[in-house]
Amino acid sequence: MNDKIICANCGFEGVVERGNETCPECKKTGCLAWASEEQETTEPISTSSDKFKLITVLAEVTDFLEESHNEAVNSEYSDSEDPMAAHKAIEPECSYCRAIASASKILNAKGE
Ligand SMILES: [Zn+2]
Numbered sequence: 001m002n003d004k005i006i007c008a009n010c011g012f013e014g015v016v017e018r019g020n021e022t023c024p025e026c027k028k029t030g031c032l033a034w035a036s037e038e039q040e041t042t043e044p045i046s047t048s049s050d051k052f053k054l055i056t057v058l059a060e061v062t063d064f065l066e067e068s069h070n071e072a073v074n075s076e077y078s079d080s081e082d083p084m085a086a087h088k089a090i091e092p093e094c095s096y097c098r099a100i101a102s103a104s105k106i107l108n109a110k111g112e
C-alpha cells in the first residue's frame with residue numbers, strides 16, 4: 001500500500017511509498033500530511049515533475065557558473081582587495097554576472 005499525501009512545504013499532492021517522509025517534489029523531509037481520509041492507495045508512486053527537475057538543473061548550472069566565474073574574477077583581479085567589486089566596477093555589463101543574477105532570482109522565488 002502507498003500513502004496519498006500533500007506536502008506542507010511546496011503544496012505537492014501525490015503518492016509516496018507507505019512510511020516515506022520525503023516529498024518527491026521538493027525533497028524535504030517531515031512536511032508530508034495525508035491528503036484525504038482514504039490515505040491508502042494502490043496508485044503508483046509519484047515522481048517529481050519536469051518543472052522541479054528543471055529547477056534542480058538550473059540550480060546546479062548556476063552553482064557551477066558562479067564558482068567558475070568567481071575563480072576567473074579572483075585570478076584576474078588578484079591584486080584587488082575585493083576582486084568581485086573591482087570586476088563589477090570595471091565590467092558592469094558582464095554577461096556571466098547578469099546570468100547568475102537572473103537565475104538566482106528564479107531560484108529564490110520558487111519557494112514562495
Ligand atoms: Zn514538497
Ligand SMILES: [Zn+2]
Binds near residue numbers: 095098
Ligand atoms: Zn561578472
